[in-house]
Amino acid sequence: MEASKLDPQIPDPQVRERAAVRRYTAAYKARILAEYDQLDKAGKGALMRREGLYSSLISSWKTARDHGASEALARPVGRPKADPRDKKIDTLEGEVERLRAELDKTRQVIEVQGKLFALLDQFATGSEAPTGRGEQ
Numbered sequence: 001m002e003a004s005k006l007d008p009q010i011p012d013p014q015v016r017e018r019a020a021v022r023r024y025t026a027a028y029k030a031r032i033l034a035e036y037d038q039l040d041k042a043g044k045g046a047l048m049r050r051e052g053l054y055s056s057l058i059s060s061w062k063t064a065r066d067h068g069a070s071e072a073l074a075r076p077v078g079r080p081k082a083d084p085r086d087k088k089i090d091t092l093e094g095e096v097e098r099l100r101a102e103l104d105k106t107r108q109v110i111e112v113q114g115k116l117f118a119l120l121d122q123f124a125t126g127s128e129a130p131t132g133r134g135e136q
Contacts (some may be wrong), residue, residue, distance in 0.1 A: 029061050 032051060036044055036058060045112065 028067075033058070033061055087136060 032047070032053070036047055039047060047053075048058065
């Protein structure tokens with residue numbers, strides 16, 4: 001058996017197959033960029049060695065920061081403007097609701113007219129409606 005498995009104080013010499021991906025918080029990036037911008041060339045190199053960072057990572061963070069700042073400044077202040085399609089949809093939904101109510105009223109009127117016609121037809125022909133008492 002290996003010596004590292006017998007004694008837990010000896011580190012395992014095996015190298016991982018895949019290195020763990022490092023993730024950086026926004027606060028960490030901002031702190032490093034602020035410190036990086038204040039240093040001279042030798043200090044920048046020392047900072048990158050101390051933090052284990054590459055210059056390409058620093059430059060991509062700077063680009064993202066600068067792009068985000070210009071994007072934030074270009075964004076209009078205040079409430080976003082309403083989409084004209086939303087206004088049109090609301091108008092059309094209101095019209096549909098109004099037309100449905102009108103259709104219900106029309107159906108009721110037609111039903112009443114049908115009943116009135118049947119009643120008037122009975123009066124015109126002179127026949128009485130059956131009362132259900134058996135009288136004739």
